[in-house]
Amino acid sequence: MRLEEFTSPLLFSNPVPMNQPILYALAAMVCFGLSDFVYKRAAAASVRPDHFLMAQAWFFCPLVILYALLTGRLILDPAAMWGCLAGALIFLALYFFVRSLSMGSVSIVSSIFRMNFMVTALLAIFLLDEPLTALKLVGLALALVATKLLAGAGSTFEGRRDVARQRSLVQVGIATVAMGASNVFHTFGLRHGALPETLAVAQAACFMPLATAMVFISERRPKLPQTAYKYGASAAILLAAAVIFLLRAIAGGQASVLVPVAQMGFIIAALLGIFVLGERASMRKAAGLVTAVAALAVLAAS
Secondary structure (H helix, E strand, O other), rough: OOOHHHHHHHHOOOOOOEEEEEEHHHHHHHHHHHHHHHHHHHHOOOOOOOHHHHHHHHHHHHHHHHEEEEHHOOOOHHHHHHHHHHHHHHHHHHHHHHHOOOOOOHHHHHHHHHHHHHHHHHHHHHHOOOOOOHHHHHHHHHHHHHHHHOOOOOOOOOOOHHHHHHHHHHEEEEEEEHHHHHHHHHHHHOOOOOOOHHHHHHHHHHHHHHHHHHHHHHHHOOOOOHHHHHHHHHHHHHHHHHHHHHHHHHHHHHHHHHHHOOOOOHHHHHHHHHHHOOOOOOOOHHHHHHHHHHHHHHHHHH
């Protein structure tokens, strides 16, 4: 069954406008950017990464299940197992992302993390046979330059020791690769007939036990602080919306184009970090952000 045959009648009551996937991707972009900022606020409040992810999972899982039930789009399908695999990778990605935020500035760490679209684009081209065009090549090249600029912005990583800076960069690197691969697993599920909402539920069904088990392994009787629930709930709401928007976007177009658009959210997080948290702005950081926007624009245009 072709993707167009199951997405059009099930996801939308009217014919899908050609620009609707882009609109979904832009909505996901905003939600991802705001969630990154919440992650940084949680790290600044000294919320442990495992506590934060556990609280987030407890809110995220019932949210997506309730949404899928209310919309009538929770349809069991073997293809939804791809969502479970994506959930495991997303847990790994977010765990290392939160850890990296505790040692680095949100304007740098978030920017690098949202470059996970490079992994998605390359895997989509080689595994899903999405077209490789000159514009995509230019966009990926610009993204690599942007990542290099952002990774080297500030020799002490906002006043941190070099060892902490290097540890943060390694952690966000792992998070970036894992998140990029998870988008491809979701795409596999969509291509095989699973609905976006069902995939989101499958993701949550895998993510929540992993996040909970990690805390119980380290603590026999865990007691999460109120701040973990506060920031976890905020992140869960934003991420639930972001995941649904992103999956609906991918269901209607190319992952190698729409995922990069959604990952532009790091611009929002970076600007909030600079103007709200007072993080230092530098010429190199500005050049990295501008280059990243150019990369995403070129990829979206492809």
